[in-house]
Each structure stands twice: as C-alpha cells, then as structure tokens.
Amino acid sequence: MKPRRILLAAAIVFVLFGYPGFLRGFDELFESRTGDITDWGSPVFTEIWHVLDILFAGTAPMFVLQGGLLLAGSYALLRRVVPDRSAAWGTMLVLLAPPVIAATTYVGEDALLAGLLVTGFALALKEARWRRIAGVAALLLASTMREGAIVAVLPLVVAVPWATGRGRRLGVALAVWGTILVLGFGLDRLVVDRRTQRREVRLAMVDLIGTIANAGLDDAALAELHLPFAVTTQIGARAKQAYAKREIDHGDHRLFEPAADDTQGAVIAARRTLSRAHPAAYFSHRVHELAVLLGLRRDPHTRPVFFSEFAPSKKIGFAYSQMAHHSLAQKLLLWPVKLLSKTRLFRPYLFFFLAIVLLGIAVVRKHGLAGVILASGLGYELVLGITTSDPGYTDSTWLMVATTLAAFAIARCELEARNERIGEQAPVGVADDDRAQHR
C-alpha cells in the first residue's frame, strides 16, 4: 500500500470513529460563537474555534483540525527516522491506537495541544525559513493551550538545530523558548475579553482543601486565612470529607462557598501562604493528584473516558444546537474501545512508565527524536501533576501520543538495525537474493 493510501485509511477510520467530535463541556463552544472570550478554558483555543466558526459552525471543524494536525505532524516526524511507508503505518498507529483515539476525538485543548506540538516540531526541524517560522508559531499556539504546556515545548525547541556549535545552538534554542513563553503569555492576555480568574481560584481551592486535609490544621489557624468556608467549626474534618468526595464549592459536603469577586484574591493568596507554611502537606496532596492523573489511584470523581452522543446531554445539545447521533459504523468502532477502556490499557501510568523505560533506551541507543518527544511528554505530565485541579483521562493525551509515537520510532529503528546486523553477519557466499528469500 502506498503511504498516501495508508494515511487516507487512517483518516477515514478516525473520522468514522469520532465525527463530529465528542464534547464534554460547552463553555468554549458558547464563547467561540459569541466571541466574548473569558479565561475559563484556553482563550487562544477558543479564539481559534471562533475563527473556524467563520466557515463551519460546531465541533466538526475543530475535530478535523485536531485530527489533521496530529496526522500530518506524526507522519512528518516519523518520516525523519523511518521510510515513508513505515511512517504512514506509524501515523496510523498514533491516530487509531484505542487509548489515544479515545482522547484525541474529544474536542478540546489537549487534543489540539498534541496536534500542534507534533506539527510545530516537525516544521521547526525543516531547513526552509518560513517552515521554521510556521513551526515556532505552532509551538507558540501549543504553549497557550494548557498551563504547563510551555514545559512540553522546551525539549522540542532545544532539539531543533537552530545554529552550528553546541553552545550557540542551546543559546538560540533558549532564546526561542523564552520568546515563545513571553509571546504566549501576551497572546493569552490579548485574546481574553473578560478575566474571571476562575481557573486560578479553582486550583487554589483544590490545593487548599488538599493541604488542609493533609496538614491537620485547627479551626483557629484556618480562621486567620479569611477564607469563604462553608462551615465555621471542625474545618479540618470537613476538608477531609470534601477532599474525599471532591466537593470543593458545591454539594452538601463542600468546604467553600463559591468564591465571589471580593474573596477570589484571598483564596489565591491563601494557597500560596498555606503551601509555603506546610510544604509536606502540599507535596503529599500534589502526589495524590498526580497519582489520580496517572490512574494509579482510583478517584471516583476523576473525569473518565466516556462516549456520549457527542454532547454531555440532549438538553444541552438542544440548547446549543449541537446534536448528532451515533451511526452503526461508529457504534461498531466504539464498542471494542469501550470494552478496552475498562482495562489497564487505558491507565495513563502505563504510558508514563513505558515512556520512562523508552527514554532510557533512547538515550543509550541514541534515538534523538524519540528521546526528545518522550522528554516532552514526561515533563508535561509531571507539570500537570502540579497544575491540574480536576485530573481527567484526556489530560494525558500528549503523554500517550508522545509515547506511542516514540515507541513506534524506536521499535522500527531497532528492528532495522537488527536486520542490518543479521545481513552483515550472513556467511560469505550467500547471495543477496538468497538472503532476501531467507528473510
């Protein structure tokens, strides 16, 4: 099969599986339509969606963009280390591997982040100047998708041969990375129409509950923080309950009242104060969050893999004019993935530990490209352990994409090297044709 046909087949299956794209929340879709962009999600992501809405409305254009970037980027990267046909098969694996497709068919920042990272890296590695500029632009957009995404960009930027000489190359790379960092921050600010600090407050509340639950503080000490607690006595005990049930500022066991404009600042400041005062408790809480993120701990409130009929509920779908129905082909494709989603294959820790092992192999066996991608995936996942407030399966999308991509590249290169070694060790007098026949 020709590479183009393999890629086309992969794209068709991807579209059949997920078209017009699964959706968990409607905030960003709503904002993309109104053009009134807040900082609830990634403002740049919403802005991109707003631009796509010029030509096509709904989730379909974003779904196609995410999938298209992932396909094109993965193929371009793999072509650098393996023959075209193998690269196409590898791309198919990245696109259609059940744990990956379950995450990348979600319309959201995580899937677009993965697509932008692979495409941006592939373009930045090109010789032509305009392609490099496009690559840096893609990496810049990627850095604005999630908190901590800039960490994922760092290894990729460092791996690009910007200049000759190790020192100069590293210097230019760090300069480029710094520029991406600053521009990304600026772009984020520029695009937001209404700043609400909702994400920061949510993260602060989660960290406060986690730290209070682990530190065992008394009511008097907590009262000094002037936080909008839902109870006035036995705050520590309530924090443990709320932490276990993940009821932060809603529900019967909530610790906090929803933050108002005048209490937001206090909540964010208290997070800093408390985490510095009780680093062990904060660290313990963050380790717990990372474990939940990686699927090492079963948290009943983790956002799992789920395949709704494209919208969280019919009521919401109706209200937002975004409804679709699973076709028979989709049901058939979803069925095995749903079954597999209950197995360990769908636990991100599998990819995390595999990535660590592969990184070791990549360093020892000098698989530069794979090593860089793995470092990016692992670094980002570790940062997510600090920055995520509601761990979910799709958070690990980049780790899973990076690991699958690198695993294929390493396996294919190792296989080729082994075949070459066998070829070299063949007894003298054996003709090439015989060898080929023997293989």
Added chain:
Amino acid sequence: MWEGLSSMKRFVRALSPRGILGAAFALFVIYGFPGYMSNDSMVQLTEARSGHFSDGNPPLMAAEWWLLDRIISGPVLMLLLQGALMLGGLYVLFRRLVIDKTAAWIAGAIFVFPPVMVTMAVIWKDSQMAAYLVAGAAALIQPRLRTRLIGVALLVAACSLRHNAVAAVAPLIAVLFEWRQGMRWTKRLAIVGALAVVVGLAGFGITRFLAGKHVRLTPMYNDIVGVIAYTDHRTDADLREVLRGVPLAIDKYYQPQAELLVGMNHGWLVMNGPDPFFVPPKNEEQWDATVRAWKELVFDDPHAYFLFHTYQLSRLLHWPDDDLPGAVWNLFVEAQEQTAWVDHTATYSRAQLVLGFDLFYGLDRNTSLFHPWIYAVLALLLIPLCRTGLPFALFTSGLLYELSFFPVGVEPEYRYSHWMVLATAIGACVLFIQRRNRAA
C-alpha cells in the same frame, strides 16, 4: 496594489482543474454544511433510520440514506454525495467539449451559480434527481458503450426519485443515447424508444420494490376545489349531488369556500388548514366517490380544469408576483421538535449567515434571478439555435419536466423548477461553446 492583483491573476490562472473543482466544492460545502433539511427530508431520514420505506417520498433516496446514515449519521454524506455527483457530472460533460481547465471553470461556475446551489445544498429528492440527471447525461455522451449504459442506470435512479422525472429523462435518452454509431435511424429510434420505456418502468419498479408501505398521494382534492372555483356558478345543491360520498369538511357555501382556498394560494389548506374543504378519506368508498366526483367535474368543464392548472403552472414559473414562498431554503430542521426525533441539529457559521441570509435572500428578494419563467423563455429562445443534440436535449428536458407539473398541479416551490433552471444553464453554456468553436 496592481502587483497584488496581477499576482492573484497569475495564481488563478495557474490553478489546476482539480484545484478549481475543489474550490467550487469547498464553497458549496461551506454554504450547505452539514446539509439543510425540510419536513420532507426529515420524513426520509426517519424512514432511513427505521428501515421501513414508504412511497410517499422516493424509497430509493431513503435506501441511500439508510446506508449513508449507518456510516456517518445525519445529512452530511447525502450532501457530499449529491454535490459530488453534480459537480463530477458537470465536469465530465464539459470535458467532452472543451479542454480540462475550461471544463473545470464552467462546471464550477454552474455549480456555484446561486439558483443552482441553493437547492443543491438541501437534502431533497429534487436535488438528488438533478444530480443523477446531470451525471447520467454526462455519461450518455461518452465514447464507451459501458459508460453510456452506466448513464442509463443513473437516469433510472433519477426516474425513481420523482414520478415525473420521466419527462426529463425521455429527451436525454431520445437525443443523446446511441447504442452504436452509424446505425440506421429506424433501428436507433426503436432502441431509444424501448430504452426510454424500460428506464421509466425500471424507475417505478425500484420504487415498488423498495417501498414497504404505500402512501396514497393524489392531486384530485386540489383539482376538485380548483375546478369548482374556476367553473361557472353552481349551487350548493348541485355540488352536493356531485360530491356525494366525498369526505367533506363543510356542508354549504362550496363554491365561495373553493374560491377562497384557491385565492389563498396554498394547496395544503384544502385538507389541513383551519377551514378545510375535505377531511382525509377513511375507506375505499370515499376514495371511489372522490375519483367519480373528480371525473364528473373535470370532464363536465375541462376549461375550468385548464384555467386552474394554467394558473398553477404560472405560479410555479413565478410569473405572477404573488406571495410565493422564497427560493432559498436554509434551515437545518424545519421545526424544533424534529431535532429530538432524529438527534440532529446544527447552527449557522458566519459564512452561512452572510451567504444564505444576506446574499441569496437578497438576490431572491431584489432580483429576478430565481424566477423560473426567465429560464423557460431563455430555453425557448435558444432551442432554434441548436445545431447539435446535446443543448437541444437539455433545453427540452428542462421544459418538458416543467410542463409535467401541469397535470400534477403541485403547490409551487422553486425546487420543482430547479432542473429546468439547471438544464437551461448547462444548455446555454454548451450552445455558446459549440457556436464559439464553430466560429473559430
């Protein structure tokens, strides 16, 4: 600025046929994505989902949708199918006359011509029929017999999409189809005549084969009201005698009520409005009585029948400037509650708002671009200039199809004239190319 313009010109000139067709198709998809639907489309989709087809709408289309909905749910694949069939058909047709690039430009231009594109973006039997007719006509003029026979199959499909599509298909087969070149005209005529009959029957056969449920649709009720409205004065007692056994909703003032209903220009109101003339028939006796009453009224006063149907045809052609429904249909679902039936809805992109509501609605309101009578007149004027079969076949196909609505007397909608508009546009281009080639 001039440099920018000239570089743009260079870019446009450098476009390959594939690029030109791709751009035209992209514009179509941008305007129509994921496919507009009306009540008719919704009934088709519901039948496609259930797998039980009736002949109230073409079961072939429901069967197509049954298959496509199982691949990707909703109207999007139907939109892509009818669009690709139409654009592909246009390109193949013009490739027989001009070089590839010119063929692509002409095909693209006709495809995105607003009176053509607005109907093609809706999932209707009319759009599908037009697509099959164009693809069929394009295949009929190819040199290989196998391709020409595929063209015949496409025309069979077109025939099964509308009962009166035979009127559009007959001139295409009669003029364009050749079993073998250089045949004697008597032999050719015999083959073509037989083929036209076979195609028409096959179209009906497909409908019979696929439809599990028969839906009785008849223009008789509208005819009765129309003839009563147009005939000379008749008393209630007289009409009561004629209409005995017919399921009536009223028992007096028959003629004033009929005149009122015809004057309201809405065929549905005859049976479904607030003051209907009839109630739906419940048994065979009532159907038989309706047939008898229709025959008595029509054969007693054929002039009234003729006047009524002439008026209806003139409305179909948009000749009188009355309250005809707009030519542009761009709703994703016709009624909100239908969203829940089929789990489908969508919203407009900004391009769709500009193209649909600003541009096309504006053209429809303020210009005569969507008035079918202009295309009918144009076709009639151009027919005498035809020196070859292709433009003649296209013009007559469009005109005969339009005339076939005369006995049917449907409630006029622009989509019914879509094939005539399209056939005239294609025929005019073909004629222009042929005359230009001859002059060169």
